[in-house]
Each structure stands twice: as C-alpha cells, then as structure tokens.
Amino acid sequence: MPRAGRRRPVGGVAVGRCPGDGDLRRGGRKRRGEGPGRSRGSWSGAAMGGSASQLPRDLLDEYQELTFLTKQEILLAHKRFSELLPKEERESILLKRVPKSKILTLPELRANPFQDRICRVFSTAEDGDGSMSFEDFLDLLSVFSDSATVEIKSHYAFRIFDFDDDGILDRKDLEKLVNCLTGEGDETRLSESEMDQLIQNILEESDIDKDGTINLSEFQHVISRSPDFASSFKIVL
Amino acid sequence: MCEQPAPETRRPPGGRDDDEVFLPDANCTSSSVTFLQELPSYRSILRRRTSAGGTQDRRQNNHGFVRPPAAEKRNLVEGTGVENEAVVRSIREYALNIPEKRRLRDIQEANVKYLSGWDQWKQTRNKSWKKFLDEIKELSSYLELWRNDIRSIEGKFGTGIKSYFSFLRFLVMLNFIIFVLMFSFITLPSTISKYGVLNSSYVKVPSESIELRCRNYTINGTKELVYFHTYIIDLLSGTGFLEMTSLFYGYYTIDMVQLKVIKYNVPLAYLLTTLVCLSLSLIWIVKRSVEGFKQNLVREEDQFQSYCNKIFAGWDFCITDLNASRLKHSSLQYELKTDLAEERLRQKKADRTTEEKLRIYCLRLFLNIFVLALLSVCFYSIYRATIYSQENISNDSIKMMFEGNLLVQYLPSIVITLANFIAPLFFSYIIRLEEYSPAFEIRLTLMRCVFVRLANIGVLLFSLWNRISCGNEKCKPCGYNYELYPCWESRVGQEMYKLMIFDFIIIFAVAVFVDFPRKLLVTYYSCKPIQWCGLQEFGIPENVLEIVYGQTICWIGIFYSPVLPAIATVKYFIVFYIKKISLMHTCRPSKRPVRASSSNFFFLVVLLIGLVLAFIPLGLSMTYFRPSKACGPFVNFNSSWDVVPHTIQGFPTALQKVLNGIASEAFAVPFFMVICLIMFYFIALAGAHKRVVDQLREQLVMESRDKLFLIRKLTEAQKHS
Numbered sequence: 001m002p003r004a005g006r007r008r009p010v011g012g013v014a015v016g017r018c019p020g021d022g023d024l025r026r027g028g029r030k031r032r033g034e035g036p037g038r039s040r041g042s043w044s045g046a047a048m049g050g051s052a053s054q055l056p057r058d059l060l061d062e063y064q065e066l067t068f069l070t071k072q073e074i075l076l077a078h079k080r081f082s083e084l085l086p087k088e089e090r091e092s093i094l095l096k097r098v099p100k101s102k103i104l105t106l107p108e109l110r111a112n113p114f115q116d117r118i119c120r121v122f123s124t125a126e127d128g129d130g131s132m133s134f135e136d137f138l139d140l141l142s143v144f145s146d147s148a149t150v151e152i153k154s155h156y157a158f159r160i161f162d163f164d165d166d167g168i169l170d171r172k173d174l175e176k177l178v179n180c181l182t183g184e185g186d187e188t189r190l191s192e193s194e195m196d197q198l199i200q201n202i203l204e205e206s207d208i209d210k211d212g213t214i215n216l217s218e219f220q221h222v223i224s225r226s227p228d229f230a231s232s233f234k235i236v237l
Numbered sequence: 238m239c240e241q242p243a244p245e246t247r248r249p250p251g252g253r254d255d256d257e258v259f260l261p262d263a264n265c266t267s268s269s270v271t272f273l274q275e276l277p278s279y280r281s282i283l284r285r286r287t288s289a290g291g292t293q294d295r296r297q298n299n300h301g302f303v304r305p306p307a308a309e310k311r312n313l314v315e316g317t318g319v320e321n322e323a324v325v326r327s328i329r330e331y332a333l334n335i336p337e338k339r340r341l342r343d344i345q346e347a348n349v350k351y352l353s354g355w356d357q358w359k360q361t362r363n364k365s366w367k368k369f370l371d372e373i374k375e376l377s378s379y380l381e382l383w384r385n386d387i388r389s390i391e392g393k394f395g396t397g398i399k400s401y402f403s404f405l406r407f408l409v410m411l412n413f414i415i416f417v418l419m420f421s422f423i424t425l426p427s428t429i430s431k432y433g434v435l436n437s438s439y440v441k442v443p444s445e446s447i448e449l450r451c452r453n454y455t456i457n458g459t460k461e462l463v464y465f466h467t468y469i470i471d472l473l474s475g476t477g478f479l480e481m482t483s484l485f486y487g488y489y490t491i492d493m494v495q496l497k498v499i500k501y502n503v504p505l506a507y508l509l510t511t512l513v514c515l516s517l518s519l520i521w522i523v524k525r526s527v528e529g530f531k532q533n534l535v536r537e538e539d540q541f542q543s544y545c546n547k548i549f550a551g552w553d554f555c556i557t558d559l560n561a562s563r564l565k566h567s568s569l570q571y572e573l574k575t576d577l578a579e580e581r582l583r584q585k586k587a588d589r590t591t592e593e594k595l596r597i598y599c600l601r602l603f604l605n606i607f608v609l610a611l612l613s614v615c616f617y618s619i620y621r622a623t624i625y626s627q628e629n630i631s632n633d634s635i636k637m638m639f640e641g642n643l644l645v646q647y648l649p650s651i652v653i654t655l656a657n658f659i660a661p662l663f664f665s666y667i668i669r670l671e672e673y674s675p676a677f678e679i680r681l682t683l684m685r686c687v688f689v690r691l692a693n694i695g696v697l698l699f700s701l702w703n704r705i706s707c708g709n710e711k712c713k714p715c716g717y718n719y720e721l722y723p724c725w726e727s728r729v730g731q732e733m734y735k736l737m738i739f740d741f742i743i744i745f746a747v748a749v750f751v752d753f754p755r756k757l758l759v760t761y762y763s764c765k766p767i768q769w770c771g772l773q774e775f776g777i778p779e780n781v782l783e784i785v786y787g788q789t790i791c792w793i794g795i796f797y798s799p800v801l802p803a804i805a806t807v808k809y810f811i812v813f814y815i816k817k818i819s820l821m822h823t824c825r826p827s828k829r830p831v832r833a834s835s836s837n838f839f840f841l842v843v844l845l846i847g848l849v850l851a852f853i854p855l856g857l858s859m860t861y862f863r864p865s866k867a868c869g870p871f872v873n874f875n876s877s878w879d880v881v882p883h884t885i886q887g888f889p890t891a892l893q894k895v896l897n898g899i900a901s902e903a904f905a906v907p908f909f910m911v912i913c914l915i916m917f918y919f920i921a922l923a924g925a926h927k928r929v930v931d932q933l934r935e936q937l938v939m940e941s942r943d944k945l946f947l948i949r950k951l952t953e954a955q956k957h958s
Contacts, residue, residue: 066338068329070375107392111562112554124334135335142329144554147374155332157549174548181551182573183566190570194577201544201580208934209941222545229550231396236388236555 067142068152076237077141080106081134093134100130103137108235113180117160144235153233154223158216169214174199327367382406386817392557395565398820401777402813404840408788409809411521415514415795416802422510423799424483426501427491451715454487454723454867456480473738474646475731484734484800486726487868504870504880508859511796515855518792519848526841547572579675601671611663612689615656616696622652623700627721649732650739653693657786660689661779683778687843690786691850694736694793698854701729706862716863724868726797726858733794733801740787741808748819756823775824778839780816784809785843792851796858 055063055078063074082090084098084106100119109115119130122140132140142148143156162169163176175195182188190198206214206222214222223229328342349357378384383406391399456477471477475484482488494501551569556562589597626648644651664685668678705725706717722728752773759772791805859878864871871877885896898904 062339063335064371066328066335066342070371070378072375107557108555111556111559113552113562113566114554122334124336139334149330152330152332161549178548178573181548181566182570183563188566188570190573190577194574197577197580198544198548198573202548205543205545208937210938211941211945219549223549226543226546226550228396228546232550232553232555234555 063138067138068145068147069138069142073141073145073237074138077138078134080237081137095133097125097131097133098137100132103130103132108237113183114160117163121156121159141235141237144233146234146236150224150230151220153230154220155216157223157229157233158219167215169219170212171199174202174214327364382409383813386813390817390820391553391555393561394820395553395556395561398775398777400837400840401780402817404781404837405784405809405813405816407525408784409806409813411518412788412791412802412806412809415518416800416806418514418517419510419795419799419802422506423489423503426494426503426506427489428483430491430494451719451723451866453719454865470642470646473643473735475734476646480727480731484798485730486797486799487724489799489870490868490872492870502880502884504874505884507799507870508877508880511799511855514795514802515792515848515852519845522841522845522848526838526845544576547576575675583674597672604667604671608664608667608685611660612692615660615689615693619649619652619656619693619696620700623649623697624704627701627704647735647739649697650736653697653736654739654743656693657690661686679778683782683839683843686778686782687785687846690782691789691847694786694789695850695853697732697736698729698793701732702862705729715866717865719865719867722865724865726865726869729858730794730797730801733790734798734804736790737787737794737801737804737808740783740790741812744783744812745815748815748823752819752823772825773819773823775820781840781843784812785840785847788844789847789851792848793854796855 055075060071060074063069064071067074069077078093081098082093084102085093085096089096100116100123103119104110104115109118112118116130118140119132120128122136122143123130123132124136125131143152158169161173161177163173169177178195178198179189182190189195203212203214206218208218208221328338328345331338331341333341349360352360383402387399387402387406390402467477471479479485480487489503489507491503494503547569553565556565626645629645661682664682668682671678673681704718705722705728706712712718717725755773758767787805787808791801794801860876862876864874864877866872871880874880874883885893888896
C-alpha cells in the first residue's frame with residue numbers, strides 16, 4: 001500500500017539512517033483521540049483547541065513550567081508542528097498525532113542518523129509506531145534545548161543509544177552506534193578489528209563494574225566527564 | 238514457564254564455566270530463578286522497559302526510574318510525610334514525558350497542604366523566583382548579537398566552527414565595553430572641558446623644573462597647505478591631523494575637571510581606567526575559560542579527547558544540512574580511524590630500539606635549532622625594518638611621494654605580516670619530520686605559531702623603545718630622545734594604530750582578492766593543478782590566531798590610544814561578516830574535525846597569553862619609562878604610576894597609613910604565603926579525591942564479581958534442594 005505523505009529527503013540524498021525499528025508497522029496516518037494517560041488535570045476543556053494559530057495562555061504557562069523551553073520556543077514549536085498537519089486538522093493540534101514519516105521531514109531531524117531512535121524514544125504512541133503528538137514534540141525539544149540539564153540529556157541519550165531497549169548498552173548497541181556515526185554504506189564502516197579495538201577502548205573507559213555492558217549510571221558518569229556532550233546534544237528550531 | 242535470567246547476569250568477560258548456569262530454557266525450572274527478578278537493579282531495568290507504555294508500575298515502586306533528586310521523592314509518590322522544601326526540584330528536571338509530569342505536579346500540589354505555612358510560602362517564593370529568572374533570561378536573549386547568524390552557521394557546519402564565531406562575538410562585546418569605559422572616564426571629560434563647558438584646569442607645567450627643550454612639540458602638516466594625499470596618509474598612519482585628536486595620548490592635557498564640588502583628577506582616571514579595562518578583560522576571559530579548564534584538570538587520560546567523548550558526544554545534533562551531515566560522517570570516520578591507528582602506532586613506538594630513538598632525538602634537536610634560527614631571522618628583520626621606518630618617516634623627499642611615504646610608514650606591519658604568514662608554513666612542514674603523535678603535532682605547531690605572532694609584536698615594541706630611550710647624552714635632559722620623539726607615547730600609539738589598520742586591510746584583501754578568485758577558478762576551470770589546490774580551507778586555528786593577534790595589539794595600544802578599542806570593535810564587527818561570507822561561499826570546512834570544547838579552551842588560553850603579553854609593555858611604560866614632557870597628562874610626574882602615590886598623599890592620614898601598609902612588604906609576603914598554603918591544600922584535596930575514586934572503582938568491580946558469584950551459588954543451591 002503506497003504510503004501517503006511519505007517523502008524522500010530533499011535532493012534525493014540517502015542520509016544514513018540507522019536501523020532502529022525497521023520492523024515497526026507503518027500504517028497510514030493514525031487518528032488518535034487522546035494520548036495515553038493524558039490527564040485533563042489543571043486546564044479546562046474549553047481551552048483545548050482554541051484558535052487555529054494560538055496557544056491558550058494558561059497552556060503556554062503550563063508548558064513553560066513543565067519543560068525547559070521559553071515562550072518563544074514553544075510558540076515556534078507550535079507553528080512548526082501545525083505545519084506538519086494537513087490544514088483541516090490544524091484546529092485541534094493538541095489532539096492529533098503526526099506520523100513518523102512526517103516528523104522526519106523536519107530539517108532538524110532529517111540529517112540526523114538517530115532520527116528513528118529519537119522518534120521511538122519520545123513517542124508516547126501505544127502501538128509503538130513512532131507517531132508524535134504535540135506534547136511529545138515539546139518533550140523532544142525540551143530535552144534537546146539549551147537550558148536542559150546534563151542529567152536529563154544523558155538520560156535520554158542513553159535511551160536513544162539503547163537500540164534494543166533492554167536498559168543497558170551492550171556490544172551490539174555500541175556497534176550499531178558506531179555504524180550510525182560513521183555513516184551507512186559498506187565503505188564507511190570500520191573494519192572488524194578496528195571495531196573491536198574501538199569497543200574495547202570504550203568499555204575500558206566507561207564500564208566501571210567490568211561486566212561488559214554500560215548501564216545508566218556508568219553512562220551518566222562518563223557523560224559528566226565529557227566536555228562536548230552539552231554542546232553537541234542540542235536541537236534548536 | 239521459564240523466564241530469561243536477569244539481564245545483568247550477562248556473560249562476564251572472565252569465566253567460561255559460568256555460562257552454563259545461565260543458559261536458558263532447558264536447565265531452569267520456575268522456582269530456581271524467581272529470586273533474580275526480585276533484585277532491585279533488575280526491577281529498575283524492567284521498569285524502564287515498560288515505561289513507554291504502561292505507567293502502572295511506577296506508583297508501586299519506590300526506587301523510581303524517575304530518578305528522584307533526593308530520597309524524599311519516595312514520600313512524594315506515597316503521599317506520606319512532609320516534603321523538605323529545599324529538596325523539591327522543579328518538575329521539568331524529571332525525565333518523564335509531559336502527561337506524566339503533569340500527574341507528578343498534581344501530586345506535588347496535593348502534598349503541599351501537608352506542609353506548614355512557612356514551607357508553603359518558601360515553595361511559592363522559590364517558584365516565582367525561578368519564573369522571574371526565566372523571564373529575564375528570555376528578555377536578555379533578544380539582546381544577543383548575531384543569534385540567528387551563529388545558529389545558521391552551527392546548523393550548517395557544526396559546533397566546532399560555531400565556537401570560532403561566538404569567540405569573535407565575545408571579542409566585539411569585550412572591545413565595546415572597554416571602549417565605553419575608556420570613553421566615559423577619559424575622553425568625555427577631556428573633550429567636554431576643552432570646549433570650555435566645565436570649569437577645568439590644564440596641566441600646569443612649572444617651567445623652571447623642566448627644560449624648555451623637552452617641551453618643544455609641533456605636529457607637522459597641520460598648519461600649512463598640504464597636498465591632498467597627505468590627508469589620506471595621515472588617516473592611514475595616524476599622523477598629521479589625526480595626531481592631535483583624542484585618538485592619541487597627546488591630546489589629553491587636562492589636569493583637573495571641576496564638577497561643582499567634585500574635583501575629577503584626569504591623570505589618575507587615565508591610569509586607573511586603563512588598568513581596570515585590562516583587569517576586566519582578564520576576569521572575563523578567566524570566567525569563560527573556567528569550564529574548559531576544569532575539564533582539562535579532571536581528565537586523567539593524557540590524550541586530547543577520550544573515545545567515549547568521541548562516540549557519545551560525537552554527533553552534532555544541531556546539523557540541519559544534508560551535505561554537512563555527510564561531511565560529519567566522513568570526518569567522524571576519519572577521526573576514529575586515525576585515532577585507532579595512532580594507538581596502534583603508539584604501541585609500536587614503545588618497541589622502538591635505542592638506535593632509532595637516538596636518531597629521532599637528534600633530528601628533533603636539529604629541527605628545533607633550525608626553528609630558532611628562523612625565528613631570529615624574523616626578529617632581526619622586524620628590528621631593522623622598524624629602525625629604517627622610524628628614521629625615514631619624517632624624511633621630506635619621501636614625503637612628496639605618496640606611495641613611498643605609505644610604504645615607509647607601513648614597513649614594520651608588512652614585515653610582521655610576512656613573517657606571520659611564512660613561519661607557520663615552515664612549522665607545518667617541519668613537524669612532519671619530527672614524528673610526534675598527531676595530537677601532539679597539532680598542539681606544538683599551534684604553540685609555535687602563537688609564539689611567533691606574539692613575539693613579533695614584542696620585537697617591534699622593543700626596537701621602538703630602543704630608539705626612544707638611549708643611554709647617551711642625547712637623552713639626559715628629559716630622560717628620552719626628545720628630539721626625535723617629543724611625544725613618544727603618541728608615536729607608539731600610532732604604530733599600534735597602523736598595525737591594526739593593516740591587519741584589517743589584509744583580512745579584507747585576502748578574502749576579496751585571494752579567496753573569491755580562487756573559488757571562481759576552481760568552479761569554472763577543471764584543469765588538474767587548480768583542482769589539486771582546491772578551495773581555501775577554513776582552518777580554525779589560523780583564523781583564531783589572526784584575531785588574537787589583533788586583540789593583543791588593541792590591548793597594548795589602550796594606554797597610548799584610548800579610542801583604539803572603538804576601532805577594534807568596528808573592525809571585528811566587519812570581520813565577522815567577512816568571515817561568514819567567506820565561509821559560506823568560498824571555503825571548504827577542514828577535514829580534521831575540531832571539537833567545540835577543546836576549541837573554546839584553546840582560544841581562551843591563547844587570548845590569555847596575548848593579554849599577559851600586553852601587560853608587560855604597559856607595566857614597563859607605567860613604571861620605568863619617563864612620560865613625555867611635551868604632551869599628555871603625566872607631564873609633572875617622573876613616571877605615570879607616580880600619580881597614584883601623589884593622590885594618596887592627599888588622603889586623610891589614617892587612610893594613607895592603611896594603603897601604605899597594604900603596599901608594603903610586611904603585608905605582601907604573609908599574604909603570598911597564605912595563598913600558597915591554600916593552593917597546596919586544594920592540590921592535596923584533589924589528590925585525595927582521586928585516590929578515593931580509584932578505590933571505589935576497584936570496590937565496585939569486586940562487588941559485581943561477588944554478586945555474580947553469589948547468584949551462581951544460590952542457583953546451584955536451589956537446584957540441589
């Protein structure tokens with residue numbers, strides 16, 4: 001079944017995308033009424049889906065409180081997210097989920113080798129198809145923003161790098177990670193011996209309890225010593 | 238039904254025979270491994286796995302995947318007890334998605350009523366304070382200069398090149414602040430009083446104490462009719478009509494400005510403002526470099542960057558351009574390959590025979606001597622060029638010719654620029670022969686280039702001072718060479734001015750006359766030699782050295798030319814756009830990747846070296862050299878610094894005693910010793926921490942082995958029972 005709305009990256013360049021969740025179902029667009037477990041807690045239902053181009057004021061304040069984003073950034077995110085939706089759905093932006101294929105057309109994500117993993121980690125879709133709601137999108141931007149703490153960033157980085165979602169980084173995860181970094185395609189990969197040497201070095205530096213894997217605490221410890229992490233783990237719209 | 242054994246009981250790199258115990262399916266029965274699921278560490282992994290979907294487990298588990306900021310989080314979830322107000326962190330620092338954060342906030346708010354009134358008030362106060370700070374941050378981000386430009390550069394080229402541009406922006410701001418200070422404290426009072434607005438007194442020169450000869454100071458070319466081209470020469474070299482403006486030291490002859498009741502001492506202000514500006518630069522640079530410095534201290538490994546840093550922080554998530562991402566992939570691959578190769582090489586090097594080592598050391602020694610010889614040739618040629626230029630500056634026959642005069646004026650600048658261009662080429666060629674490790678190669682070449690650039694300025698100043706002060710009869714009456722240099726500070730200021738203007742002209746000319754044609758050639762002609770040459774590479778270290786060199790000139794020149802920072806601000810402002818256009822259109826990014834963190838640290842260290850270098854001539858000229866008697870605010874003093882003791886003498890006696898006490902040895906020596914003691918204490922503390930960390934690490938390895946051993950024993954015991 002041809003997928004409506006799936007576009008190849010601009011310029012026909014096949015950007016190295018990393019095998020993340022290749023066997024997920026990619027159906028058509030999924031209409032979801034509500035995100036899972038969304039509580040209507042503190043804001044009134046009347047504010048929901050206000051005017052097409054504006055976020056209601058109290059919602060804006062709430063998002064400011066719950067994320068690391070500033071007001072401008074939230075409004076900009078709102079604008080960019082609504083551009084991803086077709087016109088008729090823009091009224092009720094807060095209820096809709098955008099399929100992964102559309103999210104990946106954003107310039108900030110299309111050149112990223114971890115795009116699949118990012119969508120997977122931040123998406124709260126129950127069937128795991130990687131579609132994102134507006135709040136998922138805000139979560140993504142919040143973690144990747146300038147003012148997010150290194151702890152939060154390293155926590156999510158761990159989840160992004162954990163390709164098989166088992167809560168630790170083992171050899172397979174690290175191999176996939178290195179292949180993501182060097183690019184897709186056989187000529188860009190490191191040779192077997194180089195890969196072994198590299199993973200050996202990584203584990204030597206970060207595996208404190210010497211069990212052959214990196215768990216979250218070890219990862220966060222090694223990240224806290226890494227000077228480039230905060231500046232490279234950043235996405236700004 | 239048999240469960241998989243707990244994930245953390247992965248095959249340890251050691252024992253082979255452990256594996257058998259953990260093979261799934263066939264060997265285990267349901268009862269034997271159930272206890273493994275009760276391990277707290279396993280439960281936390283389980284929670285993470287199911288966290289994307291079901292959130293039911295969380296309520297029941299006390300060791301949150303949520304990573305509570307402190308143990309009090311447990312109370313939060315269970316709804317019991319009272320929160321400690323100091324511990325509650327803001328909601329957004331929890332690693333949850335938005336709906337879950339909402340729920341958490343609701344719980345927190347529900348808990349609020351369990352707190353006492355005082356704690357409640359404290360919480361609300363903290364919240365509103367944080368909100369206020371956020372608002373301020375948001376407003377101040379509007380004021381940030383070039384925010385969008387730098388962001389687009391970051392998106393296209395990565396954080397390494399972006400750090401160069403934010404460094405440039407930092408320099409623009411720094412120069413602007415320095416200019417504002419100098420202008421408001423020095424230039425403004427002097428200019429205003431020259432127009433007679435306020436009641437002010439000029440510098441009084443008691444004629445009997447100073448020889449008349451010293452005070453003879455006329456500026457050429459301002460009183461009579463001149464050719465038009467002299468105006469252009471004056472503009473470019475700071476002579477003539479520019480010499481008597483507030484641009485140079487000679488203009489400031491006001492002694493005291495009377496503002497109703499306050500007496501504003503201009504010479505004191507001149508001296509102190511200069512010192513304050515330089516100290517402000519020092520503090521600001523140190524503050525910016527503290528982060529990078531901490532990282533450099535903490536890292537135990539010697540290498541430039543560790544592998545973990547390269548892998549986990551290797552990808553710039555802000556890259557938006559597909560070409561840039563391709564480039565990044567290839568540069569990451571290149572970097573990893575070279576690092577791995579270097580490591581293998583290092584192991585090979587350790588096996589080098591003594592014969593080879595001897596050969597390499599001799600080669601290195603010889604090459605270093607060659608480097609020194611090259612440097613002395615540079616220095617000597619700058620010295621000769623300066624002498625020649627100074628001798629011929631006022632030569633009338635040359636003055637007639639526009640080009641001749643300009644050439645003579647700019648001769649030192651031209652020679653310095655040539656030296657700055659040729660020396661790095663030599664260095665990058667020599668370093669290949671010396672067979673150091675790649676990381677060390679880069680560092681050594683950079684250090685050598687830095688040294689050449691800054692030492693060239695030093696040689697220029699040295700040769701100037703050689704001419705200004707002399708040991709013989711000529712200088713006796715006034716303490717300096719009054720015939721040639723009636724107002725020597727202005728002359729030094731002019732030299733700095735010329736250097737700065739020439740530097741700017743070169744940057745502009747290279748971008749327009751070298752890079753653009755090169756780009757056109759490469760794009761439109763496909764013959765081999767041109768394609769092999771390729772586009773200009775945007776090498777960050779070279780560009781950084783260029784602007785640090787310009788900034789050092791600015792700092793040295795502050796004392797002699799108070800308006801120089803303004804020229805520097807404008808210059809760097811324009812240079813930003815030149816470099817940006819050059820990067821976008823005519824350059825290709827360098828193959829070797831540059832990391833943001835080490836770049837930042839490197840830039841600031843080089844800048845600091847330049848600043849320290851600038852302090853030396855300033856210190857010398859303030860304390861050692863006689864200020865000129867024909868111009869400037871320090872006519873009545875034997876050295877510029879004398880104005881400070883002179884002012885202190887006018888203070889009340891108690892204050893005088895205190896200030897004299899601080900400046901005396903009785904205070905300085907104990908103070909210095911106390912500082913040394915504090916420093917030794919911190920060094921010892923750091924060493925102790927390091928030892929503790931090592932011990933803990935070993936302990937952790939042991940604990941992990943113990944755990945695996947116990948699990949195995951327990952499994953065996955359960956199997957047999």
